[in-house]
Amino acid sequence: MKRNVLIIGAGGVAQVVAHKCAQNNDRLGDLHIASRTRAKCQAIIDSVHEKGAMKAPGLFAAHRVDAMDTPAVAGLIRETGAQIVINVGSAFVNMSVLEACIEMGAAYMDTAIHEDPGKICETPPWYGNYEWRRRDRCKAAGVTAILGVGFDPGVVNAYARLAEEECLDTIDSIDIVDINAGSHGRWFATNFDPEINFREFTGTVYSWQNGGWQSNTMFEVGKEWDLPVVGTQKAYLTGHDEVHSLSARYPDADVRFWMGFGDHYINVFTVLKNLGLLSEKPVKTAEGQEVVPLKVVKAVLPDPASLAPDYVGKTCIGDLIRGSRGGQPAEVFIYNVADHKEAYQEVGSQGISYTAGVPPVAAALLIADGTWDVGTMVNVEDLPPRPFLELLGTMGLPSRIRDAQGDRPI
Structure with a gap:
């Protein structure tokens, strides 16, 4: 104990x-x-x-x-x-x-x-x-x-294990889908630490497919998902933590992570990246001051915690897992829906x-x-x-x- x-x-x-x-x-x-x-x-x-x-x-x-x-x-x-x-x-x-x-x-x-x-x-x-x-x-x-x-990562990993134990005899693919259908009312902000957020999306998009690692670029591969409560949503193939561990447990399955992004986020992200403002490498200003562009962007964006009072709408995060059961093709979607306003009322x-x-x-x-x-x-x-x-x-x-x-x- x-x-x-x-x-x-x-x-x-x-x-x-x-x-x-x-x-x-x-x-x-x-x-x-x-x-x-x-x-x-x-x-x-x-x-x-x-x-x-x-x-x-x-x-x-x-x-x-x-x-x-x-x-x-x-x-x-x-x-x-x-x-x-x-x-x-x-x-x-x-x-x-x-x-x-x-x-x-x-x-x-x-x-x-x-x-x-x-x-x-x-x-x-x-x-x-x-x-x-x-x-x-x-x-x-x-x-x-x-x-x-x-x-x-975390709950979605447990969803995969639950499907393995209780829902399917074999697993052919695990597609993790993360949709935030809420609105915070700001012109632009990230939902968690901007530095970590942008670092996550500026590198190679790794997925595990056909028994090996596949490389893509951010926003290269997108598709629409029909989800409970939040409805039809566009999400993009994204690199993410859980792909790196689930691929080890399920090496014969395709493991992919999909995250929802609106056009406005993509446009702002693209401009910032193309201007070099999402770089983690230090640069020197004309005045001789050394700064890290990504940290400057983080400093001027809203603190994610400050978004909470005005946030409305819901999230839907889950695993679409395909495989077989009883010798026949089968699929299961295991998911959670959370409400921004309810979260704020309970814990701020x-x-x-x-x-x-x-x-x-x-x-x-x-x-x-x-x-x-x-x-x-x-x-x-x-x-x-x-x-x-x-x-x-x-x-x-x-x-x-x-x-x-x-x-x-x-």
Whole structure:
């Protein structure tokens, strides 16, 4: 039985994690949140208390830490007595936080693949460049490390495993579709960290097809999808974290990720990219000042957390999985629909942050009760999916299945 949680990060997803941990602090124990700016952490704690989210009287404390500093993170784990660390900071800090967890024997989880600030879209399978190289050390230390346990990656990985266990005899293809049919009312903004957002879309689009990696460019391949609630939506083949792990478990299946983009986003993105403003490489101004164009763009765009009060509409994220059952072709669509306004009313964040922030807390609860405390490094598809998906259903992210028999809860 593990207790006491340390949250790394203080953005929109961290706010969701904090509220959901508070709603379950009777099972999770003492709560702590840390980032480079302690005031941001305290503001999140204040929002928890304003909502009356703490299920039981208990500790929720704010701390300052540089998450790139492994000894500092290890020291904070020691100081707080945290046995579970939920890393929802920048993807740049994954390895330093993971190293601290291995050193201290604390369970670790994150919601996105590690990124090197100096590199974009690394050689697949990307997990093999950083996380998976630490598998043996996690196992030797008995440390549970769950990689990519947001929604995508995360819940969509569990959908694939559920289809494998309960819906299909064979799997021929996994198409993950992510549609945000909401509106934030701003002329232009990104739904999560602009730097991470743009880095994700400026590199090569990798998919796993015909038993190997296929390369495309962003917005090269698009198609329309007929989806529950949000209707017909255009989505584009996009490189994404879960393709890099699901292709290892399902090497005989095609694994693709599709994300919805409006024409306005594509136009702005294209202009910024063609002007060189999405580059991660430093440039020197006429005044001799060195700047990173991508960081400048990030600085002038709205903070994604600021979008929440005005966000309306819904998201639909799911897996269309094709294969066979009983010797006949079959397909299943397993999905979730989330509402931006409902998310804001509950936790003060928009729906994108909500879908990313609830799953790691569900994983923390499963680690706390031993169900997912496996003592080694895993991706979500390596774990039993039904306890996770059923728990998510009670926490605000219910999943449904659409197949030949109709549309129903899982």
